[in-house]
Amino acid sequence: MSAATRPKRSTIDLNSDLGEGFGAFRVGPDEELFPFISSANVACGFHGGDPRMMSRTVEQARKHNVAVGAHPGFPDLAGFGRRNIAASAEEIRTDVLYQIGAMAGITRAEGAALRHVKAHGALYNMAVKDPVVAEAIARAVRQFDAALRFFVIPGSALEAAAITAGLTVVREAFADRAYHADGSLVSRSVPGAVIEDAELVAARVIRLVEEGVIETIEGDLLTLEADTICIHSDTATAVPIARAISARFARAGIDVRPSHPIEG
Numbered sequence: 001m002s003a004a005t006r007p008k009r010s011t012i013d014l015n016s017d018l019g020e021g022f023g024a025f026r027v028g029p030d031e032e033l034f035p036f037i038s039s040a041n042v043a044c045g046f047h048g049g050d051p052r053m054m055s056r057t058v059e060q061a062r063k064h065n066v067a068v069g070a071h072p073g074f075p076d077l078a079g080f081g082r083r084n085i086a087a088s089a090e091e092i093r094t095d096v097l098y099q100i101g102a103m104a105g106i107t108r109a110e111g112a113a114l115r116h117v118k119a120h121g122a123l124y125n126m127a128v129k130d131p132v133v134a135e136a137i138a139r140a141v142r143q144f145d146a147a148l149r150f151f152v153i154p155g156s157a158l159e160a161a162a163i164t165a166g167l168t169v170v171r172e173a174f175a176d177r178a179y180h181a182d183g184s185l186v187s188r189s190v191p192g193a194v195i196e197d198a199e200l201v202a203a204r205v206i207r208l209v210e211e212g213v214i215e216t217i218e219g220d221l222l223t224l225e226a227d228t229i230c231i232h233s234d235t236a237t238a239v240p241i242a243r244a245i246s247a248r249f250a251r252a253g254i255d256v257r258p259s260h261p262i263e264g
Contacts, residue, residue: 012209013170013228013259014245015039015151017071017120019057020048020080020233027080028233030057034064036242038258039228041118041151044099047073047081054103058110067258068107069151072099072137073120081121082188089136092123096140104144115258116170117141118151119158127158128184134161141167149259154225155183170259173226175205175245176235178217183224186217193217196237202244205229206252227259 019042020027027048034040040061043049049057061068073081075095087095096119104114119127119137127134138161141150150167152159162169176195178186186193195201208214208229213221231242249256 009209009254011255011257012226012249013038014231014242014256015041015069015118015172015228016231016233016238016242017041017043017118018233019043019053019071021053022048022050022077029239030233031060032239033231033233033242034060034066036246036256037064037066037231038256039067039069039116041069041071041116041120041230042103043071043073043120044103046075046095046099047077047079047120051102051106054106055110058107058112062110062112067115068103068112069116069118069149070100070103070114071118071120072096073123076122079122081123084122084126089132092133092136093140093143096123096137097144100140100144100148114145114148116149116151118172124153124158125185127161128153128156131157131161134158135164138162138165138167141165151228153183170227171225172228172230173208173214173224174230174232175201176230176232176238176241179214179222179224181216181218181220181222183222190217194232194235196235196241198237198240198244201241202248205245206248206254209249209254210252 018030018040074085107114134157142165150162151172154171
């Protein structure tokens, strides 16, 4: 579908992975990002976060009317959940279930509600290609609450597992990450994998929303339909990126809203 014939989009969800510090350590300018986003994926204590951090993050989400989601990852604080772990399907299922349960308990105590689940880091990336990992995550979500929205990369094994499990999928794209022509993310070890130029990121994002395409690291155009777009809070220029995207959306008449209602 060409940009000329593609229906104009008036809303988009903008999400960020938040609450990833723990104890005295902070990761990302969470409070500065909240005014720009509509969904928060909150670390559940395995790759980052702790009970106090989770509680404070949910409190801020409520203040800014931002939808709360669980952001489960591998038990890997030292590696920030970005190292592949050889875990069994049962370990993955129960670890994800544990983290969702912890997040749901915090949101309930704070007078909020859990709305979605998005896997983190290496767990997410492995599930993109590995059906066993994908099924284990999707099964945990379904067992906890089949009504939870489930963030996926379009065309991935994770999306297929979610559909098979009967979950409502939310297709995700990444504002500050480079793509390969096959739709996979460029490894963070490769120069240019993380895009920090705020105006460049904003230009890529507005084109993605309006035209459904994004330029790959190889220079090709990748067709990519997304319901939500992620700004990583640990990207050095996360706040300028959020501000630049917000300005572009405002000029284009695009509202930032959750992909699911947060009332009630």
